Amino acid sequence: MKLLVTGQVTLHIGRLEFGNMGNYYIIEPFFRELHRVFPDAEIVTTFQMTEDFSKKERITVLPINLYYDWNDDVLSSALEEFSIATIYNETNTLIKKTPFIEEVISTDLFIDLSGDMWGDNADLAGENRFLVGLLKDRTAQLMKIPTVMMGVSPGPFNKDILPLVKIVYENFLLVINREKVSKELLKINNFNIEKTTDGVCPSILFQAANDNSILKFIKQVSNQKKTLVGFILCGWNMPDGPYNKELRNSNEYLPFIKTIEYMVKYLNVTVCLLSHSNGFEMKPDFKFIRGRDFLLLKQLYDLLNNEIKEDVFLIDDIYSPAETKAIIGHFDMLITGRVHGAMAALSQSVPTIIIDYATGPKAHKVKGFAQLFDMEDYICDPLSSDDMIEKIKTCLEKKEIICSKLRKKNQILSALAHDCFDQLKTVV
Numbered sequence: 001m002k003l004l005v006t007g008q009v010t011l012h013i014g015r016l017e018f019g020n021m022g023n024y025y026i027i028e029p030f031f032r033e034l035h036r037v038f039p040d041a042e043i044v045t046t047f048q049m050t051e052d053f054s055k056k057e058r059i060t061v062l063p064i065n066l067y068y069d070w071n072d073d074v075l076s077s078a079l080e081e082f083s084i085a086t087i088y089n090e091t092n093t094l095i096k097k098t099p100f101i102e103e104v105i106s107t108d109l110f111i112d113l114s115g116d117m118w119g120d121n122a123d124l125a126g127e128n129r130f131l132v133g134l135l136k137d138r139t140a141q142l143m144k145i146p147t148v149m150m151g152v153s154p155g156p157f158n159k160d161i162l163p164l165v166k167i168v169y170e171n172f173l174l175v176i177n178r179e180k181v182s183k184e185l186l187k188i189n190n191f192n193i194e195k196t197t198d199g200v201c202p203s204i205l206f207q208a209a210n211d212n213s214i215l216k217f218i219k220q221v222s223n224q225k226k227t228l229v230g231f232i233l234c235g236w237n238m239p240d241g242p243y244n245k246e247l248r249n250s251n252e253y254l255p256f257i258k259t260i261e262y263m264v265k266y267l268n269v270t271v272c273l274l275s276h277s278n279g280f281e282m283k284p285d286f287k288f289i290r291g292r293d294f295l296l297l298k299q300l301y302d303l304l305n306n307e308i309k310e311d312v313f314l315i316d317d318i319y320s321p322a323e324t325k326a327i328i329g330h331f332d333m334l335i336t337g338r339v340h341g342a343m344a345a346l347s348q349s350v351p352t353i354i355i356d357y358a359t360g361p362k363a364h365k366v367k368g369f370a371q372l373f374d375m376e377d378y379i380c381d382p383l384s385s386d387d388m389i390e391k392i393k394t395c396l397e398k399k400e401i402i403c404s405k406l407r408k409k410n411q412i413l414s415a416l417a418h419d420c421f422d423q424l425k426t427v428v
Contacts, residue, residue: 001038001428004107004140005031005045005059007149008117008125008133010067013048018280018288021321022340025203026151030113031057033202033421044103066100068132075128078135085142101139109428110140112149112172119155121361131161134168141171146427150176150420151202153365155185166191173427176420178202179368199420200372200413203340204347208329209322216317217327226311227269227396230331230345231260232276233296236360237337237382243360244292253300258385259335259392260300264308267396273297273314274327276338288318293338333399335392337382339369346373347413349406351399353391358382373409375402 009016009023016023027047034043035058044060046067054061068074081098088094094105104110112118114133122130140147149172157165169175170192177183178201186193211218221228235243238252263269277291294316301314319327325344328334334345337355345352346369354370356379357363370376378395381387395402 001041001108002106003034003038003041003043003109003111004103005034005043005047005111005113006067006136007046007112008114008122008129010046010064011048011125012064013050014280014282014286016047017050017053018278019291020277020338020340021324022203022276022338022343024321025206025325025340025343026113026115026201028057029205029207029417030151030202031059033205033418034111034424037421037424041108044107062103063099066103067136068126068129070126074126074132078132078139081139082135082142085139089142089144100136101143104140104143104145107140107145109424110137110145110147111424112137112147113151114149115151116153116361116363116365118149118152119157121156124361130158131164134161134164137168138164138171141168146173148172148174148176148424148427150174150199150424151178152176153178153182153368155182155189155364156362157189162189170195174423176423179365179372181364181368181371185364197420197423200417201340201343201369202417202420203343204410204413204417206325206344206347207322208325208344208348209320211326213323214319214326217315217319218330220313221270221272221330224270227267227332228272228330229263229269229392230272230274230328230334230336231297232274232293232334232336232338232341233300233355234277234293234337235296236357236363237355238296239358239383241359246292246295248296248299250303253303255383255385255388256300257303259388260312261305261308262385262389263392264311267393269311269332269396271312272331273301273312274324275315276324276336276341278318290316290318333392333395335388339363339366342369346375346406347410349403349410351395351402351406352378353388353395354379355382355388356380372413373406 175196176199180198275294277293279289279291328344329348333351335353336342342352342354380391
């Protein structure tokens with residue numbers, strides 16, 4: 001049996017493993033669950049993973065140009081494949097093969113994993129990217145290959161291509177969303193959702209590293225007697241774009257400065273500023289470097305009043321995704337502008353405040369992920385220190401109750417995550 005895994009998560013090598021940690025939280029358990037459900041299957045993917053990852057997780061990496069490679073002919077190639085598949089579907093005649101079509105016709109199950117990029121958000125990563133992805137999905141469907149989509153938060157959609165979007169969506173044999181809000185939005189747009197089920201993001205299954213790998217952090221906080229609160233920030237939380245702007249006006253940080261200063265002065269906590277993304281260099285030799293999140297947090301730290309810095313510290317070491325999740329597990333509470341930072345905390349029953357996006361992509365996944373854990377009341381406005389402070393105070397007051405509820409919720413959601421993969425057996 002052969003599985004072909006593709007979708008909008010197809011990015012340049014290193015991005016899924018060494019950049020935004022949320023990507024890795026998804027990818028590692030995703031492939032491991034596929035092997036659990038289909039133990040004898042060959043798994044090939046357009047996701048650009050390193051040789052070490054590929055060996056460890058027993059996958060074969062296909063060339064990136066089979067999906068999307070940012071070249072000028074990427075749309076025309078996808079349109080040609082769509083035409084070939086259309087003729088095949090109507091006449092059972094394969095008039096031409098391309099490398100992508102050759103992979104498709106030798107596949108027993110085609111799986112689209114696109115996260116929050118199955119929609120207009122994909123075009124933030126490349127021109128016509130969502131349209132190309134739709135054509136790739138539709139090509140597989142027209143070639144009569146069992147085609148499913150999972151681990152996704154579909155939408156929003158440009159009305160100009162909505163008819164094609166609906167055709168592709170409705171011809172998946174199974175769609176497993178990773179939260180319930182997506183289905184509500186699909187209903188509003190009159191999608192046929194008969195084959196759609198609500199699931200949970202595979203990232204809930206991602207395992208934290210052993211504490212032995214974060215001994216420096218543990219030593220750093222071992223003498224802390226106050227409540228330890230983690231704080232994660234990213235460019236989407238800032239009032240002005242673009243998200244990757246490096247030099248920001250100090251006024252952009254004011255809501256976060258006011259919030260942190262209030263917590264230290266009046267809530268008797270210690271605040272730990274933690275980056276949830278890394279940078280990396282692949283050539284000439286691979287090495288980790290600090291990511292954009294760290295630059296934001298460093299600027300924020302430098303703007304804080306010196307009188308409170310005794311109770312605020314910035315983690316300047318570079319940690320892997322598993323190590324970062326282990327660190328998050330030691331917090332009494334987390335405040336995060338990264339959705340998968342929230343998943344890392346909530347999946348370990350850590351009470352969590354989620355900072356909404358202020359700029360950038362429309363992210364209904366924020367509400368959807370919070371709803372999964374009954375934490376929707378703890379989404380806060382990044383432009384309002386009053387809103388952040390009020391929700392932080394409430395969360396701290398109720399943190400023991402929240403912890404207890406999260407432990408029970410995690411048992412249910414972890415089982416649901418496994419069930420999402422078990423459902424794949426119903427279509428092959």
